[in-house]
Amino acid sequence: MVKIGSTNINPTKIVCLGRNYLDHIRETNAPIPTEPVFFVKTLNTLVTDNKPIIYPKILYESQSYKRVDHEVELAFVISQTCKNILVDNAFNYIQGYTIFLDLTARTMQKSDRNINLPWYRSKNFDTFGPIGPTIVPNSEINDPHNLTIQLKLNGQTKQFSNTKHMLFKIPQILEYLSKFVTLQRGDIIATGTPSGIGPIQPGDVIEASIEKIGTITHEVILEQK
Numbered sequence: 001m002v003k004i005g006s007t008n009i010n011p012t013k014i015v016c017l018g019r020n021y022l023d024h025i026r027e028t029n030a031p032i033p034t035e036p037v038f039f040v041k042t043l044n045t046l047v048t049d050n051k052p053i054i055y056p057k058i059l060y061e062s063q064s065y066k067r068v069d070h071e072v073e074l075a076f077v078i079s080q081t082c083k084n085i086l087v088d089n090a091f092n093y094i095q096g097y098t099i100f101l102d103l104t105a106r107t108m109q110k111s112d113r114n115i116n117l118p119w120y121r122s123k124n125f126d127t128f129g130p131i132g133p134t135i136v137p138n139s140e141i142n143d144p145h146n147l148t149i150q151l152k153l154n155g156q157t158k159q160f161s162n163t164k165h166m167l168f169k170i171p172q173i174l175e176y177l178s179k180f181v182t183l184q185r186g187d188i189i190a191t192g193t194p195s196g197i198g199p200i201q202p203g204d205v206i207e208a209s210i211e212k213i214g215t216i217t218h219e220v221i222l223e224q225k
């Protein structure tokens, strides 16, 4: 159970899109996908209520894996169990929208990818999925594909875009994903990040905002042992 604002949800999975904004695809020199690219984050990543992001000591002390990046994303929450959804009624299966930070151990991800290992460990450190501040009901956002999305690091704007630049839109994402897996009430789907990703350090303060949803603010602190 996770409490996001005043709403309790009980997700069984967090499914994230990679490479879903053209400007971000260009900045990472990745090929433009012809189908949505999915990966999962595990529930231990979730952190709410502006609690701190724990910067893993194992990364901080590593010469080769030091870099951790911020990625601000629009996420939506599934309202009811569903499979094989069609584009035309996809919005019937969305409870609401929230802000998600897909924190990524970037150098570890690149290194693992180069030897054909999965993204699992670079994406799933504890607190690598801040979420909130609330779930805005589907009925209150007429067009989720026209929202300003931004991230500030220590007060400086690093990511600034609009959800209209998503390559695969939410109905397409739902139709495609639900061909493969049953989605459950409370499941979280993150829709990818725009350009401007960059490193974070212990001591930084991240503010991630999406129009009509609000802002989450998280301090980054070094893991203590």
Ligand code: MG
Residues within 6 Å of the ligand: 016, 017, 018, 071, 073, 102, 192, 193
């Ligand atoms: Mg991402």
